[in-house]
Amino acid sequence: MRLIGVDLLCERGGRRVFSGLGFAVSGGEALVVTGPNGAGKSSLLRVIAGLVRHDAGTITLEGGDDELPVPAQCHYAGHYDALKPSLTVMENLSFWQSFFEVPGLDPLDALDELEIGHLADLPGAYLSAGQRRRLALARLLVARRPVWLLDEPTSALDRRSEAKLTALMNAHVADGGIVMAATHTPLELVNRRELQIGRPQA
């Protein structure tokens, strides 16, 4: 499996975010996207996720499911946790499992994996920022999708949860999955490669 972006061009609000950008990640690799603020790290991930239009270039997932568009094979965890405060933690998570329709971990096991199993029956409103973030990450486990797109996944996480996240990312990579993460936290990832985007302070 190989996720390839060729000659990507993205313009937002008349401003050119990036152009001529290319990358390739194979299954079993983690690609860390780095660059200065405003270089387009978030935009790149959102372009791959199909949430932002790219004005030129192509994105393909070789060896993926040809029936599905690339975004439907990606998990995206962005700045927002997509958590409904009036639904319980369990309801939040099992909805996404049913909606994504692909098999994965049992929601309760996924919550336990992220050490928030004891919160399963609480409304989302009661969760702290770190707990919300962990619930958002549990979503990656309940439906198996080959590509993980993570935008600043460590924000609001403490060191222990950060280590947990690193372990999950490594497990996904070891399983043949692809991880693309925009982060400045030096995570100890196996098979880690780096994609530097943006000119360093033009």
Add this chain to the structure above:
Amino acid sequence: MKLKSIWDLANPTRFLGLVNAVLPWLAGITALTFIAGLYMTFFVAPADYQQGETVRIMYIHVPAAWLAMLTYSVMTASSIGSLVWRHPLADVSVKAAAPIGAAFTLLALITGSLWGKPMWGAWWVWDARLTSFLVLFIMYLGLMALQSTIEEPGRAARAVAILTLVGFVNIPIIKFSVDWWNTLHQPASVFRADGPTIHPTLLWPLLVMAIAFSLLFLTLHLAAMRNEILRRRIRTLRLMQASGETGTAATPAAQEA
């Protein structure tokens, strides 16, 4: 001595203990008063020579209407307590009273409509009294809607208290303007709930029913306050459960902000 005991009552835990002790008795007395009142309504009070048997609706309609207004007064007093002294029990009292007040108002509206049907020939006329009660009903529903929209109990209580006080100031103005509007348009039928004189045989059942309704309010209000206090405790416990990180307290670095 007396003051001290009042402050003791204001402590939610003491309050809960007291309510649990008093409530069964209160419920029993309420039931007995209702039995007496309803008996008098149906078997003692005479039928009206004009309105016939339908006059018996009055013994439910009029006390319900009184209680609808009394409940709002209780809410107003509690709102002052809530805003001025920031007293948690006052918050709870406002919240617990609103649905009860709405129920009494609805009862008054329904019985008023049933009572009027033979005379008006319609289930509803825009009679000044009935219309004012409809507005009161909507105000109760508005207060309940505001309560249910704000999740955090303290913030909800303050918002509701302010709205309750605004309503209290506005109710006489609304009543006055509705009367004005009604006389301006020549009401469809002239109808007054209370005649100029009430005969004692009518008055006694009415009084007993009024006492029964007041006791019912007291019972329901205390029970609702107890439920609300317990509901808040559950909320606090769940919040504690959310912040209590099981199994991660070993390292100080794991403490959540």
Add this chain to the structure above:
Amino acid sequence: MSGPFTALFLREVRLAVRVGGGALMGVLFFLIVVTVIPFGIGPDLNLLNRIGPAILWIGALLATLLALDRLFQADREDGSLDLLLMGGHPLELVVVVKCLAHWAATGLPLVIATPILSIFVNLEPIQIGAVVATLLVGTPALTFIGAIGAALTVTLRRGGLLLAILVLPSTIPVLIFGVSAANAAVSEPMPFMTPFLYLAAVSLISTVIGPVAAAAALRSGQD
């Protein structure tokens, strides 16, 4: 586990009926609109009876539109919309399911409340039946048309008023056929079925146009 759209439907209904969802807020608003109008035009029961169906229809129209502004906005603000877009399901279907759930939670209660509110405007039983039938057929159209406005204004902070401005012109046919059918039920010369079938047709058309246009608006609004 249940299918993705059943899950979405249940989630939407749950969100609507829980704290802050405000499913019954629409009914309360409906009640207030119907109550306020007699204060403007007077308590003449014959007059109210004549314009009663129109009052109820306008009340239901406004209540439906005002409840719609959060249809997509809440999902956009917390990032759920991104994930709904990435689900691999046609966005049009997602919109249809969201609209149906929204209608079940806010539109259907309006229809159910109508017989009670009809009493305030002195409607005859046959008129009540006609208004309920037309609202039952017509309010889904209002939801689907309103969804277009909700999708167009999804990125705006204060989209509620703009939504009403954008959408109200498109709801005029629904209002016209709905009120004429409801009136035709009592006034002899006009048949009830003609406007009622037009109303049903408008409803069916909007279940197609609404989701397609709303999905297009949501896609173009992404950034």
